[in-house]
Amino acid sequence: MRLPLSSAPAPAWLWNGDEPSVTSVFQPIVDLLHGEVIGHEVLSRGPGERREPQVLFTQAREEGYTWELERACWTSALRCISTLSDEQRRAPFFFNVSPDVLSDPRFGDGSTVALLARYGLKPGHLVLEITEKAAFEDIELIQRLTRQCAAEGFGIALDDFGAGHSGLVTLVHSAPQFIKLDQALVRNIHRYSYQQHLVKSLVAFAASVDAVLIAEGVETWDELAVLLRLGIRHVQGYLIARPAPAPVRPNGEFEAQRHSAMRALDFREHEDDETVGSMVIRRLCMDAATPTGDVQGLFANASQLDHVVLLEGDRPKALVTRQRAPARDERPLVVEDRMAITTLARVAMKRGADTVYDPVVVVDEQGSFLGTVTMKQLIHRSTELLERRTSR
Known part of the structure; x- marks a missing residue:
């Protein structure tokens, strides 16, 4: 009015x-x-x-x-x-x-x-x-x-x-x-x-x-x-x-x-930097068209399963975590395998409070799914690299 x-x-x-x-x-x-x-x-x-x-x-x-x-x-x-x-x-x-x-x-x-x-x-x-x-x-x-x-x-x-x-x-x-x-x-x-x-x-x-x-x-x-x-x-x-x-x-x-x-930002900042590709683990993934109930059932039947990546062809479409299942995150953090670990650590920690500890989805240069890196892996390895650098 x-x-x-x-x-x-x-x-x-x-x-x-x-x-x-x-x-x-x-x-x-x-x-x-x-x-x-x-x-x-x-x-x-x-x-x-x-x-x-x-x-x-x-x-x-x-x-x-x-x-x-x-x-x-x-x-x-x-x-x-x-x-x-x-x-x-x-x-x-x-x-x-x-x-x-x-x-x-x-x-x-x-x-x-x-x-x-x-x-x-x-x-x-x-x-x-x-x-x-x-x-x-x-x-x-x-x-x-x-x-x-x-x-x-x-x-x-x-x-x-x-x-x-x-x-x-x-x-x-x-x-x-x-x-x-x-x-x-x-x-x-x-x-x-x-x-x-x-x-x-x-x-x-x-x-x-x-x-x-x-x-x-x-x-x-x-x-x-x-x-x-x-x-x-x-x-x-x-x-x-x-x-x-x-x-x-x-x-x-x-x-x-x-x-x-x-x-251009993905290149290593220091000689001893490692890339994300060295940490990637190929975890369970499913077709993006999989019914929500089937995805939910995976978590019920596999107590150690933390997350599932949903794919369209060979490209990541969404991420489902145990914590928020059956909700699908269609905008997870996706990075290329050539990104430096220390760079990814900074990027990952800038996410919102509700997703900051979610796993990171890793793809190759063409965008094809390679696997994921958990925040536990990332924090542990980036800390090791930092300690090695400062001890010199």
């Missing part, structure tokens, strides 16, 4: 009756390890000469129509999202929300959740991006608002991190699930060691608080290569895909380049 800021009707460049005058475009956020889309940022475009967001939002703020503009942007986007397939809506949608709108009583009075429900959506479909460029002055307020939004089911992200002066304060008190690096920290990062050291420290921080760090504004392969080396796994920008009227996936050319870039 559109909620007017005052009794005066909104101008036509915002609303034409009940129709928003703005349009929505979508830009994917990609997991570089798997090439999967983990979310889509929703961006707004105004009509005519107000097409650029900076022009559109500046005019709305100057004329006192910020709320009308935000509601127009949301309505336009939600209408579009409601027409998408379930698969296209699998990843959440990231919406920019300025502090003044988030703190407006009308945002939290239930009308926003009602607007979502009108289009068959829930708060879990959305991540609210709080921009650092317009910071909260009331710290207690941001704590209360972000907790309230999280309790309703919204995801929370801190946008443009590094662009303003209050980012650390906002970060500490909003405890976001996602931290989006401002493109100023990403631009030409391959040329400046200071930026690299800063981003590397943020990677370590994000990992310690279990937040997903996303690099925005990635435009060149030189930038991407350095971000990968520093530990950045999630990216967004023109290099991956330009904003489009409907959610898109990166094209085949990007996927091929991404795969090559990831393989």
Whole structure:
């Protein structure tokens, strides 16, 4: 529902009756390890000469129509999202929300959740991006608002991190699930060691608080290569895909380049590093079409069985573990046999809390299934390699 800021009707460049005058475009956020889309940022475009967001939002703020503009942007986007397939809506949608709108009583009075429900959506479909460029002055307020939004089911992200002066304060008190690096920290990062050291420290921080760090504004392969080396796994920008009227996936050319870039990280960092292939054990696997009951029966009849890999042909399709059977994980960690053990140890430990101790599926260069490596194996061997290196 559109909620007017005052009794005066909104101008036509915002609303034409009940129709928003703005349009929505979508830009994917990609997991570089798997090439999967983990979310889509929703961006707004105004009509005519107000097409650029900076022009559109500046005019709305100057004329006192910020709320009308935000509601127009949301309505336009939600209408579009409601027409998408379930698969296209699998990843959440990231919406920019300025502090003044988030703190407006009308945002939290239930009308926003009602607007979502009108289009068959829930708060879990959305991540609210709080921009650092317009910071909260009331710290207690941001704590209360972000907790309230999280309790309703919204995801929370801190946008443009590094662009303003209050980012650390906002970060500490909003405890976001996602931290989006401002493109100023990403631009030409391959040329400046200071930026690299800063981003590397943020990677370590994000990992310690279990937040997903996303690099925005990635435009060149030189930038991407350095971000990968520093530990950045999630990216967004023109290099991956330009904003489009409907959610898109990166094209085949990007996927091929991404795969090559990831393989470049697999080489051994030290002479005594070993590759994952030396640890692989070919364990029980079944056809992906196997009925769930048959898979469940395997665990009941084999007390030592820890997990089963389901294959389509010779390629891994899903992983079933005893702990979560009969649920199938169709996105297990899959790596090539040439990856260094120490590299895999770092990658594996960055998984979410519910899958961090799952076995790792190993394939060859063509993607054919070779076997699995358990976390017990991995931790034991990587520790041995580290101790051998430090004892010299």
